[in-house]
Amino acid sequence: xAGEGPKLLWNPENVKDxxxxxxxxxxxxxxxxxTQDVEYRIGQVVVEALRFMRAxxxxxxxxxxxxxxxxxxxxxxxxxxxSTRPLRYGEASIGPGxxxxxxxxxxxxxxxxxxxxxPKVPRDMSFTAHWLAxxxxxxxxxxxxxxxxxxxxxxxxxxxxANPAVAAxxxxxxxxxxxxxxxVISKELILYFDKVQAAIMDDxxxxxxxxxxxxxxxxxxxxxxxxxxxxxxxxxINNQVTHRLDDLFVLRQMMELTGAILDNPSIFLDPxxxxxxxxxxxxxxARKLGGSExxxxxxxxxxxxxxxxxxxxxxxxxxxxxxxxxxxLLRPKLTRTCLKFFLDPSKSPAVLYGxxxxxxxxxxxxxxxxxxxxxxxxxxxxxxxxxxxKGEASHFEYEALVGGIxxxxxxxxxxxxxxxxxxxxxxxxxxxxxxxxxxxxxxxxVARLGNQHLNRGILEVRHLE
Numbered sequence: 266x267a268g269e270g271p272k273l274l275w276n277p278e279n280v281k282d283x284x285x286x287x288x289x290x291x292x293x294x295x296x297x298x299x300t301q302d303v304e305y306r307i308g309q310v311v312v313e314a315l316r317f318m319r320a321x322x323x324x325x326x327x328x329x330x331x332x333x334x335x336x337x338x339x340x341x342x343x344x345x346x347x348s349t350r351p352l353r354y355g356e357a358s359i360g361p362g363x364x365x366x367x368x369x370x371x372x373x374x375x376x377x378x379x380x381x382x383x384p385k386v387p388r389d390m391s392f393t394a395h396w397l398a399x400x401x402x403x404x405x406x407x408x409x410x411x412x413x414x415x416x417x418x419x420x421x422x423x424x425x426x427a428n429p430a431v432a433a434x435x436x437x438x439x440x441x442x443x444x445x446x447x448x449v450i451s452k453e454l455i456l457y458f459d460k461v462q463a464a465i466m467d468d469x470x471x472x473x474x475x476x477x478x479x480x481x482x483x484x485x486x487x488x489x490x491x492x493x494x495x496x497x498x499x500x501x502i503n504n505q506v507t508h509r510l511d512d513l514f515v516l517r518q519m520m521e522l523t524g525a526i527l528d529n530p531s532i533f534l535d536p537x538x539x540x541x542x543x544x545x546x547x548x549x550x551a552r553k554l555g556g557s558e559x560x561x562x563x564x565x566x567x568x569x570x571x572x573x574x575x576x577x578x579x580x581x582x583x584x585x586x587x588x589x590x591x592x593x594l595l596r597p598k599l600t601r602t603c604l605k606f607f608l609d610p611s612k613s614p615a616v617l618y619g620x621x622x623x624x625x626x627x628x629x630x631x632x633x634x635x636x637x638x639x640x641x642x643x644x645x646x647x648x649x650x651x652x653x654x655k656g657e658a659s660h661f662e663y664e665a666l667v668g669g670i671x672x673x674x675x676x677x678x679x680x681x682x683x684x685x686x687x688x689x690x691x692x693x694x695x696x697x698x699x700x701x702x703x704x705x706x707x708x709x710x711v712a713r714l715g716n717q718h719l720n721r722g723i724l725e726v727r728h729l730e
Contacts (some may be wrong), residue, residue, distance in 0.1 A: 273297070275304040310334050332390055342390065401536050450493045458494050461485060462501065465518045478518075482525045483490075489531035498526055499540045506544035513555035513569055514547050520576045527583055538588035538595055542581065546599070549577035549619040550606050567615075571665055574619040582626030600628035604636050610647050614662035617648065618669045625673035633673050638703065638726045641670070645704030653706070671710055678719045695720040702727055 277300045284291050284299075291299065313334035316561070318326050328343075335342050353369045394410040403409050464481035467474050485491065485498075502519050509515040523541060526532060535543065548554065554570050581599060589596040603624035616675055625633050652663045696712030699720050703711060710721065 273304060273455070275300050275307065284675055307392065309338060310340075313337050321616060329390070333392075336390065448496075454491075454493055458497055465522055466515065468514045482521055484509075485522065485525040486528045488529070491529065492532055495526070495532055495534065495537060498522065498536050502541065506547050510547075510554060512553055513566075513573060516554060517573055519544060519571045520548055520573065522578060523580055524576075524583075527580065527587070535588055535591045538584055542584050542595070542599060544603060545577050545580045545584065546623070549581060549623045550575055550603070550612075550616050552613060552616055553621075554615075554711040567661055570615060571618060574615065574622060578619065578622035578626045581623045594684050596627060600624060600632050600636070603627060604632075607637070608640060608644075614652060614666045618662075618666050621666075621673050625676055630676045630679070633676060634722070634726055637670075640724060641707050642662050642702065642704040645706045649704070649706045667706060667710065670707055674707070674711060674723070675719070677722050678716060692717055692720070695724065699723055 277296050280300045280303055281291060281296055284296075310331060311334075314326055314330040317330040317333050318324075321330075332342050333723065354366050355369045357365045357367065384710070394409075395406055396404055397409070398404075461481045461484070464477045467478065502523055505515055505519050523545060526541070554573060555566065585596045585599050603620045606616060607620035607624060621637070624637065628636065639647075649663070651668065652659050652666070655663075691716060695717065696708075700708030701713050702723065703709065711723065
């Protein structure tokens with residue numbers, strides 16, 4: 266008939282039975298309209314529940330999906346206890362062609378029910394997000410284990426041979442041993458890592474090999490997808506510097522690789538700052554770089570060694586500047602290490618050169634002003650003067666060390682444009698005071714610069730002693 270509405274999928278008799286159970290008698294038209302609304306609401310719940318199912322990458326709809334769908338639709342949720350036991354449906358016949366399905370109840374012993382402990386009150390279902398870790402540090406929030414729980418578990422014996430009785434005495438009856446998590450990276454990244462290693466470690470002077478080394482370093486410097494490889498690069502650099510101190514080429518390549526990693530703007534290196542600083546400090550202040558003493562007698566070999574220390578000092582300064590905000594102890598630790606080596610008279614001139622260069626780069630002008638200048642007179646008398654008296658045999662090392670100290674002192678007035686000083690007598694008087702304060706070797710060279718601003722900056726340090 267033209268006046269009939271759409272065919273209903275939901276049985277109107279179900280709606281009628283529910284209405285009569287609460288004392289309401291529905292006529293045909295209200296029953297049809299109400300059945301349509303029930304059918305629409307049920308469809309809404311099913312569609313929302315299916316969304317939760319797909320979001321969880323499942324193909325089976327669960328009770329939790331329906332509960333979350335009701336919550337999203339602002340409908341009062343179902344109360345009670347969720348069960349992981351699959352439901353079993355029985356079938357009974359109440360008439361010809363009218364089967365009745367019901368849930369079969371599990372038979373339990375009455376004694377067990379009485380003596381069983383009461384279950385915990387279920388928490389309200391909800392979704393929330395929290396940080397498991399921030400920069401590798403677990404925040405102290407209710408969702409994460411407390412420090413006391415973690416400390417007590419750390420003290421317990423672990424591993425397959427551990428005694429479970431000790432854990433039981435500590436109140437942990439069920440100690441779970443988690444296997445070590447394997448860091449899985451793609452085959453493409455593994456191949457990339459191997460190719461970069463092979464390219465930068467190839468010391469063939471051929472033009473094509475040199476071009477490949479430069480291309481590999483440029484790739485590390487600019488590729489945005491290398492964060493998974495950072496721990497492997499750091500470990501590779503540490504191992505090569507530790508075991509190849511006799512090879513200047515390898516050490517130089519490791520410093521260039523470190524510089525490339527530091528220059529990459531897409532890599533988050535804050536957790537690795539200290540690990541990267543260790544091989545840089547080794548190249549900066551190692552007693553012997555590049556083979557035996559006999560192989561370093563040539564001036565060219567010595568120059569290569571000092572160039573390597575200059576590169577290491579520059580990298581140390583970069584690390585100190587970039588990561589001192591997130592690691593407050595990094596810069597003081599690097600500066601203190603360099604100062605300790607610089608003030609040790611038993612160190613060789615090359616080590617002292619690396620120490621003063623690293624101190625100036627990591628600590629900056631203020632570290633030179635506070636830590637270096639007050640100690641230079643003693644340094645001159647104890648180290649520079651004896652080194653100068655050795656003659657031509659140590660001339661290069663002497664000049665390199667004095668040059669490194671002068672370079673550090675000149676950082677006090679970097680970027681400052683000075684007017685021409687007309688009072689020559691005042692400049693000479695200040696120069697004499699500088700010589701008395703810094704010692705003859707360094708003081709005379711500073712005085713010859715004729716920089717009045719530098720002289721006065723040095724003389725101000727006398728009042729800090």
